[in-house]
Amino acid sequence: MKKESEELVxxxxxARRANxxxxxxxxxLHDRPGxxxxxxxxxxxxxxxxxxxxxxxxxxxxSRKKLKFAIIIPASSEETSYWKxxxxxxxxxxxxxxxxxxxxxxxxxxxxxxKTFVKQSATLLQQKPDGILLAPMxxxxxxxxxxxxREQSIPVVFINSDLPGQSGLAYFGPxxxxxxxxxxxxxxxxxxxxxxxLMLHITRELEMDHHLLRKEEGFRAYWQQQGYTHELxxxxxxxxxxxxxxxxxxxxxxNSSIRVLFVTNSRVAAVAKVLEExxxxxxxxxxxxxxxxxxxxxxxxxxxxxxxxxxxxQAYLGMMALYDKLVLNQPVKSVHFMPIDxxxxxxxxxxxN
Amino acid sequence: MKKESEELVxxxxxARRANxxxxxxxxxLHDRPGxxxxxxxxxxxxxxxxxxxxxxxxxxxxSRKKLKFAIIIPASSEETSYWKxxxxxxxxxxxxxxxxxxxxxxxxxxxxxxKTFVKQSATLLQQKPDGILLAPMxxxxxxxxxxxxREQSIPVVFINSDLPGQSGLAYFGPxxxxxxxxxxxxxxxxxxxxxxxLMLHITRELEMDHHLLRKEEGFRAYWQQQGYTHELxxxxxxxxxxxxxxxxxxxxxxNSSIRVLFVTNSRVAAVAKVLEExxxxxxxxxxxxxxxxxxxxxxxxxxxxxxxxxxxxQAYLGMMALYDKLVLNQPVKSVHFMPIDxxxxxxxxxxxN
DNA sequence: GATAATTTCGTGTACGTACCCGAATATAAG
DNA sequence: CTTATATTCGGGTACGTACACGAAATTATC
Numbered sequence: 094m095k096k097e098s099e100e101l102v103x104x105x106x107x108a109r110r111a112n113x114x115x116x117x118x119x120x121x122l123h124d125r126p127g128x129x130x131x132x133x134x135x136x137x138x139x140x141x142x143x144x145x146x147x148x149x150x151x152x153x154x155x156s157r158k159k160l161k162f163a164i165i166i167p168a169s170s171e172e173t174s175y176w177k178x179x180x181x182x183x184x185x186x187x188x189x190x191x192x193x194x195x196x197x198x199x200x201x202x203x204x205x206x207x208k209t210f211v212k213q214s215a216t217l218l219q220q221k222p223d224g225i226l227l228a229p230m231x232x233x234x235x236x237x238x239x240x241x242x243r244e245q246s247i248p249v250v251f252i253n254s255d256l257p258g259q260s261g262l263a264y265f266g267p268x269x270x271x272x273x274x275x276x277x278x279x280x281x282x283x284x285x286x287x288x289x290x291l292m293l294h295i296t297r298e299l300e301m302d303h304h305l306l307r308k309e310e311g312f313r314a315y316w317q318q319q320g321y322t323h324e325l326x327x328x329x330x331x332x333x334x335x336x337x338x339x340x341x342x343x344x345x346x347x348n349s350s351i352r353v354l355f356v357t358n359s360r361v362a363a364v365a366k367v368l369e370e371x372x373x374x375x376x377x378x379x380x381x382x383x384x385x386x387x388x389x390x391x392x393x394x395x396x397x398x399x400x401x402x403x404x405x406x407q408a409y410l411g412m413m414a415l416y417d418k419l420v421l422n423q424p425v426k427s428v429h430f431m432p433i434d435x436x437x438x439x440x441x442x443x444x445x446n
Numbered sequence: 447m448k449k450e451s452e453e454l455v456x457x458x459x460x461a462r463r464a465n466x467x468x469x470x471x472x473x474x475l476h477d478r479p480g481x482x483x484x485x486x487x488x489x490x491x492x493x494x495x496x497x498x499x500x501x502x503x504x505x506x507x508x509s510r511k512k513l514k515f516a517i518i519i520p521a522s523s524e525e526t527s528y529w530k531x532x533x534x535x536x537x538x539x540x541x542x543x544x545x546x547x548x549x550x551x552x553x554x555x556x557x558x559x560x561k562t563f564v565k566q567s568a569t570l571l572q573q574k575p576d577g578i579l580l581a582p583m584x585x586x587x588x589x590x591x592x593x594x595x596r597e598q599s600i601p602v603v604f605i606n607s608d609l610p611g612q613s614g615l616a617y618f619g620p621x622x623x624x625x626x627x628x629x630x631x632x633x634x635x636x637x638x639x640x641x642x643x644l645m646l647h648i649t650r651e652l653e654m655d656h657h658l659l660r661k662e663e664g665f666r667a668y669w670q671q672q673g674y675t676h677e678l679x680x681x682x683x684x685x686x687x688x689x690x691x692x693x694x695x696x697x698x699x700x701n702s703s704i705r706v707l708f709v710t711n712s713r714v715a716a717v718a719k720v721l722e723e724x725x726x727x728x729x730x731x732x733x734x735x736x737x738x739x740x741x742x743x744x745x746x747x748x749x750x751x752x753x754x755x756x757x758x759x760q761a762y763l764g765m766m767a768l769y770d771k772l773v774l775n776q777p778v779k780s781v782h783f784m785p786i787d788x789x790x791x792x793x794x795x796x797x798x799n
Numbered sequence: 800g801a802t803a804a805t806t807t808c809g810t811g812t813a814c815g816t817a818c819c820c821g822a823a824t825a826t827a828a829g
Numbered sequence: 830c831t832t833a834t835a836t837t838c839g840g841g842t843a844c845g846t847a848c849a850c851g852a853a854a855t856t857a858t859c
Contacts, residue, residue: 103815114839119817127837149545150507151815154844158817192502268796275792282636282750315792397635433793439628439668440786443621456845467809472847480807482855504845507814511847 102143159194163222167204182408207231214238224415225249229256250411265411267402268430273311288352289324295360305357339367356380365390383446399436405446455496512547516575520557535761560584567591577768578602582609603764618764620755621783626664641705642677648713658710692720709733718743736799752789758799
């Protein structure tokens with residue numbers, strides 16, 4: 094009963110009740126000028142009373158304005174195909190949003206070269222998009238970029254990592270600290286009191302250390318809270334080639350008490366390769382991200398666990414947040430931590446990246 | 447360039463090219479009678495050439511038909527609040543689908559009383575819904591229900607468990623076998639060679655054994671493949687009250703080699719309660735589902751892992767599958783296994799049920 | 800070959816909202 | 830009080846599709 098009446102209210106009914114035309118109601122709805130204060134208030138009153146909900150379908154159809162979104166994220170490289178997943182998420186969102194007259198322009202940069210980011214971000218801004226999805230890999234450059242976006246009042250959504258102190262529209266990504274904390278818990282089940290743990294940060298870009306160190310923090314926090322006394326070796330490897338990694342690892346493994354290797358990013362596949370070559374697949378190996386290479390090693394039991402945080406969904410939801418904000422005019426929650434998923438040999442087939 | 451031209455094609459353009467009216471194109475699009483074979487083929491040809499994509503927004507707005515969906519699932523009970531999550535998923539879908547003129551009627555039954563299912567399903571069918579979401583708890587009764595749906599050609603989507611041999615539109619739920627298999631893997635990390643494992647099926651309804659036994663199958667398969675020789679005790683508890691559970695468990699725990707308890711459904715919280723009372727929180731406890739009670743014990747470290755398969759999403763996606771099929775006329779994949787999520791003390795905060 | 804029955808097709812309106820354009824009214828300027 | 834200017838409003842069309850209704854063309858019937 095009540096529902097019925099609620100369903101049927103449209104601008105027409107409001108106009109009838111207020112003794113005005115549809116156009117005037119529309120002006121009030123969109124806060125456009127040309128309405129006297131008196132009638133405006135009367136109409137707003139009626140809108141409230143009827144609990145009017147605009148028909149999004151009709152609105153979309155009638156609306157002429159074609160929005161333009163832009164994304165700027167790292168390109169998927171030979172080094173890691175991680176960024177393929179977020180791009181897929183963007184593509185999926187684009188597919189769905191096309192219906193609503195939204196186009197998406199894509200700008201990719203090299204995550205090992207901050208100049209490419211600066212260049213791409215400049216070209217992006219020339220296109221004057223209505224909303225931006227940003228993976229802020231380079232803190233300083235991203236901050237400058239944000240400054241310009243603010244001047245042009247373009248809303249920006251962050252994915253993958255946050256930009257502290259910046260007022261983006263929203264953040265979709267992992268809680269890095271908790272992620273490390275969880276890894277520690279997982280590993281605590283796997284080690285015997287006398288075992289040592291080798292934590293590996295494998296990255297060329299010092300910039301990224303911010304990520305990895307945050308994970309390490311979480312890890313150490315757990316370890317300390319539990320009062321564990323296992324030997325915990327941290328190693329930073331600045332080169333990502335197999336050679337270098339093997340060199341470092343085989344040296345470390347002379348310490349025979351090492352039983353668990355924890356790689357703080359997607360380079361875990363490279364470590365797996367080395368372990369396989371060294372015939373040390375008996376060691377427990379834990380790393381990040383649902384990449385093809387890693388999955389292969391997961392299947393072969395070289396990698397034991399992968400931790401993953403839905404990279405595709407991060408991007409997809411980020412795009413949708415822009416849509417919610419700019420089209421539906423809905424409020425958007427500013428922080429969305431992704432689930433921390435644990436992938437094993439058994440459940441990987443069912444994982445939706 | 448190419449995109450532009452693709453965007454702009456509508457029925458109007460097709461009609462122009464075919465030298466017919468919009469209405470005729472519409473008839474072909476909907477395969478309605480009243481078009482000569484010759485013109486029909488010509489129009490279909492043009493549609494293909496232009497790769498015409500109907501404008502869903504306009505279609506929805508113009509379409510008068512109001513679809514009615516119905517769901518029939520167990521009610522959330524004091525015994526387990528599991529079914530609250532699927533209902534939430536339904537509610538969320540309802541919210542989104544309301545825009546498109548779709549209403550949802552909800553029929554809940556008592557999962558301990560098959561007569562309530564029969565009764566509710568009969569009332570449901572009288573409403574002649576256009577699509578149905580079904581949790582087929584009672585195999586025989588569900589089969590009969592499906593028979594009627596088939597006669598009335600109403601598409602049915604299954605959630606939570608499949609109905610083997612029935613031709614539903616789709617299934618959204620766990621792969622029970624793999625779920626048990628994964629649990630086994632997880633547990634294999636936790637046990638020492640001399641430990642015993644206690645597997646608990648706690649349920650009043652024999653019917654449900656189908657679920658639980660399938661999980662046990664998966665579990666045993668892993669154990670056998672690995673050649674493990676741990677003692678594996680299986681116990682079926684037919685009462686769900688704490689009293690009975692405590693009785694059984696304390697008796698089993700006289701076997702001091704038991705170190706891991708694996709509860710094959712959401713009743714794990716009851717076991718946790720017992721373990722806490724018996725002051726045996728040192729034991730490892732693994733169970734199913736993301737319920738409030740269980741989470742509390744997870745936080746207190748009484749429960750170590752929960753395995754969860756997105757009950758809310760099952761229902762949500764199931765509803766959307768009906769929409770895809772009936773409104774968008776899109777093909778629907780017939781089996782959708784949910785991810786097998788592992789919940790711990792650390793990641794539970796970020797889990798989206 | 801005329802009429803009836805049937806098939807095939809086009810015209811026009813509706814869905815609910817956006818927004819252009821010009822009319823009506825109110826206010827200011829002379 | 831007239832004319833000019835600004836303000837406030839309503840009529841009407843468009844968005845792309847669905848579908849009722851009736852007109853035209855075809856085929857069947859005698």
